[in-house]
Each structure stands twice: as C-alpha cells, then as structure tokens.
Amino acid sequence: MVLEALIEERGVRRAGERIGLSQSATSHALDRLRKLLGDEILVRTTTGMEPTARALSLAGPLRIALQSIQTALTPERFVPEEAQGEIQIAVETHETIIILPQLVDEMRTEAPLLSLTVRPGSVDDILVGIDQGRTDIGIGFFRGLPDRFMTCRLLGDSHVCVMRADHPLAAAPLTLESYLQAPHLLVSMSGASDDLVDSALADRNLRRSIAMRLPHGLAAVIALTRSDMVTTVTRGAARVFAQSGRLVAMELPFAVPRVEFRLIWNRRLQQSPQHRWLRQKLVAIGAAAEASSASEQAA
CATH class of the missing domain: 3.40.190.10 (Periplasmic binding protein-like II)
Structure with missing residues (x-):
C-alpha cells in the first residue's frame, strides 16, 4: 500500500523501493493521494519528511480494510510455494531465537516467495500493531487479552x-x-x-x-x-x-x-488459510523445540 509505505519510510524514494515502484511513479501516487484526501500526507520538517496527523489516522483503518479484502479474496486452498506477500511478526522476548531461525529455513523451502519481517516491541506495541493490521502475529508472554484477540500456546521452558x-x-x-x-x-x-x-x-x-x-x-x-x-x-x-x-x-x-510463550492474533485472521499455515508452522516448531529441551534435561 503506497500510503503505508510513505508513512513508514518517510520518503518517496524509499517508499518506492519498498513497494517496487520508481521514484517518479511513487511521486505521482503521492500527488493523487494528496488530491484525493485533501491533505499533504508528508511534510518536510527540520528532521526530514514526516507524515501528517490525518495520514497517520487513516493508515490503520485503510490497512485493516485492505487486509479484510485480501482475506475474503484469498482462495480457500493455500499453496505455500505460490504464495506471495509479507508476513509481519512482532516479538516481545529474545527467546524467539529458538523459533524464528527454523521458521525462516522452512519458509525458504516451502514458501520462497513470502518475505518475513520481525519487529521487537512491548505487549502494548504488539497489541496496537495487531489492531492496526501492521502485525500478523505476536509472540511473547500474554495474559488477560481482550476478546478480539485469539491465542494459543507456543512452548514452555525453564x-x-x-x-x-x-x-x-x-x-x-x-x-x-x-x-x-x-x-x-x-x-x-x-x-x-x-x-x-x-x-x-x-x-x-x-x-x-x-x-x-x-x-x-x-x-x-x-x-x-x-x-x-x-x-x-x-x-x-x-x-x-x-x-x-x-x-x-x-x-x-x-x-x-516455568515460562509459557504464546502466539496471539486478531480474530479477523482466524480463518485465513495463509495465517492458519503460519500458526501451524510456528506451533510445530515450538513443540519440537520443547521436546528437544526435555530430552536434553532427561539425558
């Protein structure tokens, strides 16, 4: 999404590189957005280009709307080797180093056209990111979540x-x-x-x-x-x-x-074939890591 790229990259050239458009095409897209929304979208400040308040207020709802449309149009049958796009994971804890490398290996083998972005954050940051559609799934310690979130166990450890x-x-x-x-x-x-x-x-x-x-x-x-x-x-x-x-x-x-790590996601992604594939992949990797740890302790 052009608006999202402009807001997050804070520049026309970088935004274009992110979404695969030339700088000229991205500039034209920015001009069209400015006319459509009646807002500057990006303004130059002493610290560089910054998004306007209206642009920030629109980014979340537009991202969620596009995500809902993509979910509705996604075929019921998910084919990993043909899937394209980006998976966004937010993590609260460094212990994900035992999970994410294996996920990367399996994604490169099974779904090579999917890219993966992992961001750190606090619990509040992760919940906001999921609400705004910037995050597909969160990993960390989560307790007392609001009803709009779904959750499942990833693994336990001492x-x-x-x-x-x-x-x-x-x-x-x-x-x-x-x-x-x-x-x-x-x-x-x-x-x-x-x-x-x-x-x-x-x-x-x-x-x-x-x-x-x-x-x-x-x-x-x-x-x-x-x-x-x-x-x-x-x-x-x-x-x-x-x-x-x-x-x-x-x-x-x-x-x-003993600590328990969990996955969380928004209910609107519960039936998404791609998201189900991602959750199943993470849970399987977590179970294998937990079994390996138990075997080492018993040895």
Missing part, C-alpha cells in the same frame, strides 16, 4: 544461568549468595526493566544487581564472553547462546516458575 565457560562461578554449583553477588545482564527486547526472575526473587525479598540491559541475544553473547557478568534466560535460549560463544549454563539456586 530458566538457567549463563556465563562464560571460564567464569569464576562456573567451577562449582551456583549458590544463592554467589548468584546475587554477581553482576547481571538483563536481555529485554521490549525495554522492560525486570522480568520473571526478578519477580521470583522479589517474592523472597531478594534482589539481583543489574549491571547492563541489552535488547538482543547476539549482543548479550558478546558481552558475556568479554566480562564476568551472568544472565538468566530460558534453556532454549541458553543452548543458542552456547552455540554462539564459549558459554555454559548453570542450574539456578532458587525456583523460577
């Missing part, structure tokens, strides 16, 4: 403490005292200042010392391998971290409730 292999604390089982004294790294894609681990500690009137907060797992791996910081993540994420650097996982000296 937590472990991760540190570099030659860390001073790696030579013996962790004690609660040594865990609390260590400098901690918190990985949060949503920008949250704490997580389930902090809640579990707070229940015991305890608190860990957060030395650094990072938004992404790869940055966390680099920081952990170069410092005496530790981090507490799910077992699945710990396995990926260990594959990327000389890191080890240690059992926690206190209990943290």
